[in-house]
Amino acid sequence: MRLLLLGGTRFLGRALGHDAVARGWQVTAFHRGVTGAPPHGVASVYGDRTVAADLAVLTRTGWDAVVDTWDGPPVAVSAAATALAPVSGRYIFVSSRSVYDDLSTHGLTEDSPLTPAGGSSFGSVKVAAEHAVRATFGHRTLIARPGLVLGPHEQPERLVWWLRRLARGGDVPVPGPPDLGLQYIDVRDLARWLLDAAQADLGGTFNVVSRPGHTTMGALLAACTEAAGSDARLRWVPPAVFSAVGIQPWSELPIWVPAGSGVRGLHETDSERAHAAGLHCRPVTQTVADTWAWLTSLAGPLPGDGLGPDREAALLRGPGA
Structure with a gap:
């Protein structure tokens, strides 16, 4: 597998890089070099995702999967997806359960109503980013909504x-x-599930978190x-x-x-879809x-x-x- 991490130097990105290298994959992290280096064995391409010329460098190589953990303005997700669509198999976007419109609801599912896109809240930003990926990658999109992520780093x-x-x-x-x-979900369990999903060419939307309780x-x-x-x-x-x-x-x-x-x-969400797709929580x-x-x-x-x-x-x- 040829894996591109947009980021890859902190928390989830680090866990993804470490796990993917252990699988023998060819892993590249695209990052600015500001928050440290990716794990040993992960190649670095330095650049700023908000700069079109920097993104263009990534299109010289083909990727089986791209994992994007961006939580900033959705325009950056749209730009990355548009640039990488011709050379990438699947785009995995790590979203959040904050996208749901009513977070007081017990038993939220992937089909529960979402907060409107276009606002400035964290949830609205993630919704807009989800829309941007789907608009470009279509059925080749995987949306993961983890919420509370804990663990080393x-x-x-x-x-x-x-x-x-x-x-x-x-x-x-x-x-x-x-x-x-x-x-919640341990960051390493989240990383493992995302990489397993990439290898299985899995698409769709999933609440990737432990079962309630x-x-x-x-x-x-x-x-x-x-x-x-x-x-x-x-x-x-x-x-x-x-x-x-x-x-x-x-x-x-x-x-x-x-x-x-x-x-x-946030502590009462239905996550059965992800568990049916192989999620295991330590x-x-x-x-x-x-x-x-x-x-x-x-x-x-x-x-x-x-x-x-x-x-x-x-x-x-x-x-x-």
Whole structure:
């Protein structure tokens, strides 16, 4: 397989390159050289995807598959797809479950209504990009909608946020209930599924994420505490207490989305189509342990103030204390 990664130096792109090289594929990453180098064995073509002349260089070679993880203006996706269509077999675009119009819905499927394209929100931008790829590649398009992606080299930091805080130890206020279900995908499982799909010449649209309830908030945080060898004491606090002191789920407190939230559907999405197409998700303990191992391999200290001592103290006291 001749694989072109548009990007390939960070998180998912890195995981894709590493896995594809291990398969013996010929892998090329097209990137600016700003955020580091791709994994060993991946060839680099330096360029800016917003520059037509740079994209033209990629048309001198044929590609069995292109994987695009772009989350910027959709015009860049349209330009890349248009340039690469004559020389590429399949275009795989990594979108997001943020494309759905009502993220409070439980059981969202690939056919659920989408947010209108043309807006400035992340979901609208991804919808427009999906449309651009389909308009050019047609049935040769694969759209993957993963949502929450965790694992080594994580970006942005979500699981890492919790690992750092729990590693510091002490009493840690965490949002209940412990059995609140979580839905995510390990970056390596996502990469493996995308490459398997490329090899199988699979097309269509898929929610590429674990089944709902793959793990729970309690199991995730217990795994973080164990992996870090921490003496942290999890103090379960009702969600209403977090709301009372102005703490926002997901944005300020990563991963957590309480029941009744307007985006609770992000942890309740139907992913059976991807599982029927071969998706397998590793246990949360492995994702957490491997992320901790990568994190502690980095140079420098592990700052982890969490919400900060004052806000944590307010949570432990409860509102009005």
